[in-house]
Amino acid sequence: xxxxxxxxxxxxxxxxxxxxxxxxxxxxxxxxxxxxxxxxxxxxxxxxxxxxxxxxxxxxxxxxxxxxxxxxxxxxxxxxxxxxxxxxxxxxxxxxxxxxxxxxxxxxxxxxxxxxxxxxxxxxxxxxxxxxxxxxxxxxxxxxxxxxxxxxxxxxxxxxxxxxxxxxxxxxxxxxxxxxxxxxxxxxxxxxxxxxxxxxxxxxxxxxxxxxxxxxxxxxxxxxxxxxxxxxxxxxxxxxxxxxxxxxxxxxxxxxxxxxxxxxxxxxxxxxxxxxxxxxxxxxxxxxxxxxxxxxxxxxxxxxxxxxxxxxxxxxxxx
Amino acid sequence: xxxxxxxxxxxxxxxxxxxxxxxxxxxxxxxxxxxxxxxxxxxxxxxxxxxxxxxxxxxxxxxxxxxxxxxxxxxxxxxxxxxxxxxxxxxxxxxxxxxxxxxxxxxxxxxxxxxxxxxxxxxxxxxxxxxxxxxxxxxxxxxxxxxxxxxxxxxxxxxxxxxxxxxxxxxxxxxxxxxxxxxxxxxxxxxxxxxxxxxxxxxxxxxxxxxxxxxxxxxxxxxxxxxxxxxxxxxxxxxxxxxxxxxxxxxxxxxxxxxxxxxxxxxxxxxxxxxxxxxxxxxxxxxxxxxxxxxxxxxxxxxxxxxxxxxxxxxxxxxxxxxxxxxxxx
Ligand SMILES: Cc1ncc(C[n+]2csc(CCOP(=O)(O)OP(=O)(O)O)c2C)c(N)n1
Ligand SMILES: [Mg+2]
Numbered sequence: 001x002x003x004x005x006x007x008x009x010x011x012x013x014x015x016x017x018x019x020x021x022x023x024x025x026x027x028x029x030x031x032x033x034x035x036x037x038x039x040x041x042x043x044x045x046x047x048x049x050x051x052x053x054x055x056x057x058x059x060x061x062x063x064x065x066x067x068x069x070x071x072x073x074x075x076x077x078x079x080x081x082x083x084x085x086x087x088x089x090x091x092x093x094x095x096x097x098x099x100x101x102x103x104x105x106x107x108x109x110x111x112x113x114x115x116x117x118x119x120x121x122x123x124x125x126x127x128x129x130x131x132x133x134x135x136x137x138x139x140x141x142x143x144x145x146x147x148x149x150x151x152x153x154x155x156x157x158x159x160x161x162x163x164x165x166x167x168x169x170x171x172x173x174x175x176x177x178x179x180x181x182x183x184x185x186x187x188x189x190x191x192x193x194x195x196x197x198x199x200x201x202x203x204x205x206x207x208x209x210x211x212x213x214x215x216x217x218x219x220x221x222x223x224x225x226x227x228x229x230x231x232x233x234x235x236x237x238x239x240x241x242x243x244x245x246x247x248x249x250x251x252x253x254x255x256x257x258x259x260x261x262x263x264x265x266x267x268x269x270x271x272x273x274x275x276x277x278x279x280x281x282x283x284x285x286x287x288x289x290x291x292x293x294x295x296x297x298x299x300x301x302x303x304x305x306x307x308x309x310x311x312x313x314x315x316x317x318x319x
Numbered sequence: 320x321x322x323x324x325x326x327x328x329x330x331x332x333x334x335x336x337x338x339x340x341x342x343x344x345x346x347x348x349x350x351x352x353x354x355x356x357x358x359x360x361x362x363x364x365x366x367x368x369x370x371x372x373x374x375x376x377x378x379x380x381x382x383x384x385x386x387x388x389x390x391x392x393x394x395x396x397x398x399x400x401x402x403x404x405x406x407x408x409x410x411x412x413x414x415x416x417x418x419x420x421x422x423x424x425x426x427x428x429x430x431x432x433x434x435x436x437x438x439x440x441x442x443x444x445x446x447x448x449x450x451x452x453x454x455x456x457x458x459x460x461x462x463x464x465x466x467x468x469x470x471x472x473x474x475x476x477x478x479x480x481x482x483x484x485x486x487x488x489x490x491x492x493x494x495x496x497x498x499x500x501x502x503x504x505x506x507x508x509x510x511x512x513x514x515x516x517x518x519x520x521x522x523x524x525x526x527x528x529x530x531x532x533x534x535x536x537x538x539x540x541x542x543x544x545x546x547x548x549x550x551x552x553x554x555x556x557x558x559x560x561x562x563x564x565x566x567x568x569x570x571x572x573x574x575x576x577x578x579x580x581x582x583x584x585x586x587x588x589x590x591x592x593x594x595x596x597x598x599x600x601x602x603x604x605x606x607x608x609x610x611x612x613x614x615x616x617x618x619x620x621x622x623x624x625x626x627x628x629x630x631x632x633x634x635x636x637x638x639x640x641x642x643x644x645x646x647x648x649x
Contacts, residue, residue: 029474030507033578048477048513049444049505076443080478115363115415117426119442292642294415294423295363300639 001173009142009174010107010163013149014069016178018043021067024153027054028071055081055106059089062102062158069153075108075162076120089158090133101156105149109165110138111202111252112302118290121298123201123253125162129229129262135159135183136229140204142172144227147181155183162229164201164252184231188240192222195246195312198237198263199223203250203284203303210308221312229259234266238273246315247281250308255285279318284311333607339381339538340602341616343373343595346397348620349406350569352628353396353413353427357573361632362413366427369397371536371568374594375500376401378541379468379561382549388436388458389468390451393428394500394567395440398470402437404430410627416634423637424645444505445471445478448497452484455493455558466494466552474505476519485558489526492557496548499562500535506571507578520562528558535563536594565594 004012011034018024018039026035031046038044047054051072058068072078078085085106093102112121128134135157139145145163152159189204190211199207204225211221222240226232241247247267249260260283267273267281284303292298303311350368357366369376372394380389380401391398399409404420412419412430420430431439438454441447448469455467475481476499488495499519503510516522523530529551533544541563548559566589570579602608 029505030578046508046512049474050477050479052479080443080445114365115426116365117424117429117442119428120365287643289643289646292424293364293421293426293429294637296415296636296639297423297642300642 001175003171004142004174005168006139006142006145006163006170006172007168009146010149012174013146013153017150017153018069021153023065023067024069025061025066026069026071027058029073029077051077051081052084055084056088058104059084059092059102062104063092063100067103067153069105070107072106072108074120074122074165075110075124076122078106078108085128085134086131090131093157094133102158103156104158105152106158106160107149108160108162109168110162111164111166112286112291112298113166113202115293115295115298117293121291123162123251123286125229126253126258126262128160129259130257133158134230136162137183137227138162138164138201138229139227140164140167140189140201140225142170142174144181144187144225146174147179148183148227151180151183154180159183162201166202167205170205181227183228184233185228186224186226186233186236188222188236189225190221190223192220192244194220194244195222195248195315196237196240196244197221197223197248197250197308197312199225199250199308200259201252203252203308206303206305207250207308209305210312213305213309214312219312219316226263232262232266237263237266238270241267241273242276245276245278247277248284248308248311248315249281250284250303250311252286252302254288255283256288258285260285279315282311282315284308335381336539336602336607339377339542340595340598340608341620342377342380342401343538343598344617345406345620345623346373346376346400347595348617348624349396349400349409352624354569354573356413356628358575362427363415364426364428366413366573367394367571368567368569368573369394371589371594372500372502372565373397374538374541374598375498375535375563375565376470378538379470379496379498379545381542382545383466383468386436387466387468388438388451388454389470390438390447390454391440391470392447392472392475393440393442393444394472395428395430399430399432399437399440402432403435404432404437406623406627407630408432410624411631411634414631414634415636416631417637417641418630418634422641422645445475445480447471448475448480448484452488452493452495455488455495456491458494459491464494464553466496466549468496468498470498470500472505473499473501473503473510473514473519474508475499476522477513485526485528485560488558489528492555494552494555495558496545496552497558497560498545499560500565501562502565502567504567504571504581507580509580518562520560523560528560530560530562532562532564535565536592536597538594538598566592
């Protein structure tokens with residue numbers, strides 16, 4: 001299998017889906033030469049910096065038979081379009097009694113680590129999870145990126161693709177033939193028996209590194225990547241925790257009302273899984289602050305493999 | 320391009336003009352140093368340089384008082400310096416140090432100095448426009464004749480906050496200047512592909528306020544347009560939209576390897592219209608400046624920037640634990 005980068009896997013998914021579905025088109029504040037060359041400037045448009053308008057335009061075109069793909073750039077810029085996302089896209093299918101379909105893919109990079117300070121270092125997926133009516137994916141590998149993004153584009157609902165900017169250059173094997181990764185199916189990235197680590201995006205990689213470190217100390221860590229946040233593969237997470245009896249969650253976002261809090265609830269609300277827990281769950285998340293610029297400050301805020309190792313040890317020490 | 324302000328500069332403010340030249344050259348040299356130190360890894364993240372556009376910030380800020388307020392964009396170093404920000408604290412912020420304007424929390428895209436009415440650079444295109452309109456409302460409520468200035472790009476002029484704010488300011492007659500830096504591009508996108516009109520200033524008509532197009536590489540033309548708009552604003556007659564046609568010499572950011580759609584010849588053509596060289600030559604021709612004095616001024620500026628780098632290098636990084644401070648006011 002050829003190895004390609006996470007970013008390239010996203011572009012490849014887009015190109016392949018646009019080739020096979022003439023109702024797709026692409027809007028972003030810049031139009032890449034590669035896409036324009038392939039599909040022309042009717043289907044690949046550079047918009048003005050008007051995220052609210054072009055997000056709403058996507059909704060309208062989707063309801064009129066098209067399958068728009070929107071790239072907000074960073075999730076930061078989607079906040080300019082909050083009315084269209086929250087009041088319109090998330091509710092329009094439901095509110096009008098399911099009369100029309102709104103197949104839209106919204107792409108946005110998330111995450112920190114690039115020394116670009118508070119406004120450009122955000123992982124606010126739980127804000128969107130809190131809305132009913134939006135699906136969302138959060139790939140951690142090139143394989144998942146391509147497969148999930150294809151599923152997102154083919155889905156008949158608004159789907160947000162959160163893409164970790166720390167992973168853009170990460171390479172991995174991706175098949176040449178057409179494939180998809182279904183929404184709502186978690187992936188066990190590493191099997192283990194002592195503790196379940198549910199890790200998101202970049203922290204899947206840090207989690208795997210932490211698992212290596214702990215293996216040398218005789219600790220067996222199971223690393224689960226939910227891959228989709230909505231729908232969430234609750235069964236896979238519960239099954240793993242029932243096996244290990246311990247749960248740690250690693251997320252680059254802050255803990256408060258986060259995906260990590262939701263995952264804990266998925267586990268603790270379920271009587272059977274709760275009964276199997278040997279210790280309270282533990283979150284390894286960013287500190288609950290806007291992200292600062294200076295490297296020492298920023299590194300202090302984000303969790304890494306060492307924090308994950310410490311979090312897992314804490315859970316193990318507790319029983 | 321129609322330029323409404325083609326008048327020759329007036330020279331009754333000799334020392335002011337020399338200060339304006341100094342300010343422009345300070346911005347130029349600061350940006351050159353920021354770019355170098357960014358490439359060298361001493362400045363992190365992202366840096367957007369203002370080189371080529373110095374006449375806009377300096378021309379407008381020369382028409383303001385210290386207690387007038389401005390707001391900036393992602394390309395904010397020039398606005399800060401033109402409003403009188405301290406070189407040491409600015410450079411220290413880029414260096415991520417405790418002594419920086421924002422204690423290392425903001426970096427290049429987020430420098431503010433509230434003590435001189437500089438309400439901050441902003442990473443969100445058009446994000447500052449409503450905020451500074453709020454400063455304009457405060458100035459109106461206060462009634463002491465202060466004005467507020469919004470700097471923003473051609474790209475921002477297509478965003479909702481621009482239209483919503485300017486309509487409110489026009490309706491309420493807020494003491495505002497809306498200064499569009501039309502450098503013909505927004506990141507990798509050609510401005511002309513995103514605007515149905517060739518002049519952003521023409522939009523002023525839709526809001527019932529004056530719209531002026533100025534040669535943004537002619538600092539005195541910018542100054543005169545700003546001065547007229549400031550008088551209008553102080554007199555309670557409301558906002559003015561000033562569009563400065565200009566050009567950035569460097570890429571959108573200093574990050575290597577970005578796509579840049581701009582033809583080499585176009586960049587070269589605009590470099591020939593260097594606002595600083597043009598102004599310095601003008602001052603020399605008028606006998607207000609000598610070659611020697613100009614070189615001396617430049618040497619002083621370079622020395623001050625060298626000092627700012629030294630100050631930054633000698634300043635400590637913030638303690639990691641400081642990351643959790645300043646979330647709320649005490
Ligand atoms: C709301 C929003 N959308 C997109 C971006 C990404 N972005 C940063 S600068 C920029 C171009 C801005 O162009 P312009 O306003 O003309 O300013 P210039 O860079 O030319 O000075 C874009 C698209 C952003 N920062 N904010
Ligand atoms: Mg521009």
